[in-house]
Every structure is written in C-alpha cells, then in structure tokens.
Amino acid sequence: MHAEEKMTLEKWPASPEKQTLEAKNKFLGFWLFLGGETVLFASLFATYLALKDKVPGPDHALAKDLFEIPLAFLMTMILLTSSLTSVYAMYHMKNFEFKKMQLWLGITVILGFGFLALEIYEFYHYVHHYGHTFTSSAFGSAFYTLVGFHGAHVAFGLAWIITLMVRNAKRGLSLYNAPKFYVASLYWHFIDVVWVFIFSVVYLMGMVG
C-alpha cells in the first residue's frame, strides 16, 4: 500500500499508525526522544528540589506562601481532561472518522490554551504580588525553569497539533498522516505525565512545606 493512497473505510488497517516503514521509524525515534525528555525533566526536577526555598532573605516568599490549592487543582483537571480528549481523537482515527478526530483534537487544543492561560495568570500573580521572579532567588530560577519549560512544551504541543489539523484539513486520513497524528498525541500525553510530577512534587509538596 502506498502511504498517500486515497483511503476508504474498507482498506483502513487496524493499526494505521504503524503500517509504513516511515511510520515505524517515527514511532521508534519518538520514544527515544521521550526517553531523553525524561532525563531532561528529571534534571530540572533535581535542580528544583535542591534549590527549593533557597532565598536570599526572610522577606522572600517561600513555596508554602505562593502555591494555592484551587488554581493548581484546576490546571491539573484541565490538562488531565485534555489527555482523555486526545485519546478520543485517536479512537476516531482508528475508526477512520476524520471529522470526529479533528473535533476531539480541537477540544484538546482549547483545553491546552485554557491551561496555558491559567499558567500565565499564575506567573503574573507571583511576580506582581510576591516579587517572586526568575532573578529574585535561586528558588525562583529553579521554579520558573521547571514549570516554564513544561509550559513551553504545552505551547509547542499546541502549535504542533494545530499545524497538523490545518495541514491535513482537506486531505482526510491516510497512512501518511495517521502516524503524525498518533505521535503528536503521544507527545501530548507525555506533557501530562510531566505535569503529574509537577503538581505532586512542586505544588502539593510545596504546600505541605
């Protein structure tokens, strides 16, 4: 089967994301990349844990002064839900329902933007109400690097998914673009995996003290 062949429901295979050699390579390469990303985020987590609450004076805000349960909870719920909506998108991809896949990817993107908006508000709040900035303390540097890097991943993931949606809007599904959608959804889940550790290690452990 040629990758860009016009597809019909009858011809659509059970695992459209792994039919061609390119797709198999993409799949393998992407997981290697995720292994590397794990190391990268682990080093940022390690830095954060080592520098947590290391501030130059007693007037600087500490983790337990900054973090609040409602905002962290809301951000977590939004990102977690966006993970489920991208699972729905891949479900429709496997059933060769292009429009439904696009719809669920669209919902995922909206939730992703919601998350980013809350994060921007959060950073703004810390800077203006607590003077907690990137350069105010080692704690600030470590915090904004870790959480900001995750936020940058969310932004990149959004750009990626939107690009795929727009580029393929009139093409429909094929064995050429199915692996692209699949890999983008893996990336989105990985962002959620990292966030699980951020809300546990940074926010929840920060509030415990």
Next chain:
Amino acid sequence: MENNQTNTGNATVDIAYRRKKNAEEMRHQVITFTLMIFLTIIAFVAVGAGMSGWFTVPFILLLAAVQVVFQLYYFMHMSHKGHEAPALFLYSGLLVGLITVLAFVTIVWW
C-alpha cells in the same frame, strides 16, 4: 493484539469487529481516566486536610507514580504489543533521571 489484522475476507464483518474492539478499549480508557481523576482528588484532599508531611509526601508520590503508570500503559498504549523498545528507552531515561534526583537531593545539601 494490536498488530493482528483480522481478515475474514468480508470487509463489513471485519470493520464491525474492529469497531467493537476499539469501542471496548475506549471504555477502558474512560475507566482509567476516572481513576486518575479520583487519585488526583485524593492527593489534593490529603494536602488540603493538613496531615503530617511524613505521611502526605510519600502518599502523594505514590499516587503520582500510579497515575503515570496509567498514562503510559493505557493512554500511551505501552500495554500493547510492539512496545519493547519504547519501554527500554523510557525506563533507561527514568533510571538516569532517578539517579540525578537522588544525587541532587542528597549530595548537594549534605
């Protein structure tokens, strides 16, 4: 089970069968999601209740680990066949990562 192409020679039967399989898997995904939401709520409640850190910190880390397993094995399909190489890459990454975290939280300030 993912890589097996079902082929009865009858396209309509195959499609109906695969759709049923996909729908079944999607139901499992929704159950996984519900459990993840539940674990998240428990973690936030444990912190909100203001219990001792000696209990709360290991507890929320355990809940986080369970959630990550759910994400990887169900949402990211690592429970499916053909994920030996991804598992190798990811666990190698996790091993290096854990050593890094361990080194930083022990050696740096002690």
